[in-house]
Amino acid sequence: xxDAEKPTTETPRTSxxxxxxxxxxxxxxxxxxxxxxxxxxxxxxxxxxxxxQLATAAEAEAAATEAVSPAAATAFVEVDxxxxxxxxxxxxxxxxxxTDFHLFGTVAEADAxxxxxxxxxxxxxxxDLVIMEIRNCDVKDLEDAGLGLIKxxxxxxxxxxxxxxxxxxxIFADYTFVEL
Numbered sequence: 001x002x003d004a005e006k007p008t009t010e011t012p013r014t015s016x017x018x019x020x021x022x023x024x025x026x027x028x029x030x031x032x033x034x035x036x037x038x039x040x041x042x043x044x045x046x047x048x049x050x051x052x053q054l055a056t057a058a059e060a061e062a063a064a065t066e067a068v069s070p071a072a073a074t075a076f077v078e079v080d081x082x083x084x085x086x087x088x089x090x091x092x093x094x095x096x097x098x099t100d101f102h103l104f105g106t107v108a109e110a111d112a113x114x115x116x117x118x119x120x121x122x123x124x125x126x127x128d129l130v131i132m133e134i135r136n137c138d139v140k141d142l143e144d145a146g147l148g149l150i151k152x153x154x155x156x157x158x159x160x161x162x163x164x165x166x167x168x169x170x171i172f173a174d175y176t177f178v179e180l
Contacts, residue, residue: 077112081126155169
């Protein structure tokens with residue numbers, strides 16, 4: 001017990017030296033970070049110049065896109081893909097939904113005739129595909145204002161059905177979704 005009661009005079013001194021060493025180390029780290037930021041990171045004027053250069057390049061690209069001939073903008077034709085009424089009964093929730101819509105698609109003008117032939121050949125399978133996709137959708141997807149997920153699914157599945165990507169986009173007209 002006598003060793004425990006003996007006061008040590010070295011503890012405060014060692015503690016003070018350790019604190020000074022820690023403060024010196026932290027100060028050196030902060031100074032090194034400041035020097036790094038000053039010498040290697042770009043200044044505000046350099047960043048502003050880069051942003052202006054990127055904005056100028058974006059404007060030039062937009063102008064080049066607008067300069068494309070108007071024929072390229074009208075190179076697509078709309079095709080009628082049919083009227084659909086799909087009633088879906090969800091068993092766990094005992095909810096019934098009805099979805100009515102008229103479906104159109106856009107096809108490149110050059111592919112319009114071949115699409116008509118493909119569509120006539122696969123029309124029943126296409127209708128089945130659309131009905132199955134609507135029935136497999138979540139309610140939140142059917143309530144989405146843009147119907148983006150459903151459109152992408154239709155495009156992917158229909159182009160796989162046709163054997164090549166002839167359908168460019170899908171357009172919903174007269175769309176209603178009602179819980180019965």
